[in-house]
Amino acid sequence: MKAKVLVGSRELNCDVYLHVKGYSRARVTHVDVECDELNEAVPPGAHAYATAYTRGGELRVRFREPLKAFGFARELAIRCPDLAAALAPMRDTVYVGGKEGGIFIGFKREQIRKLEAFASSLGVPPRSSGIRFG
DSSP states (O other), rough: OOOOOTTTEEEEOEEEEETTTTTTTTTOOOOEEEEEGGGGGGGGTTTEEEEEEEETTTEEEEEEEEEETTTEEEEEEEHHHHHHHHHHEEEEEEEEEEEEEEEEEOOOOOOOOOOOHHHHHHOOOOOOOOOOOO
């Protein structure tokens, strides 16, 4: 997705993807933010819960603890009008996990439905991941 990513007032060079269930081993639809610098705040394997909300063409993720690697900033902003419009209006808790080369943002069911409807409108409908539990 075409997006700008900021942590506090610092712009990062990131790639942002809507990772749809059933593609590239995704078990659930989520947003990937790929940028090595983000691993300084959320290392691979680590996770945090944060509050996410939409505002003026942005998805903002506010962490409970300051991100010391970024001058104690608490917010990550993804400036992507399409993503923000797909989720809006939104204010909810999200799961942020660290992965090699960036982070992923996991949403609750209501937001996942909105993201999957958006992906479907772009010709990428979710599909069964082929993974069965139980």
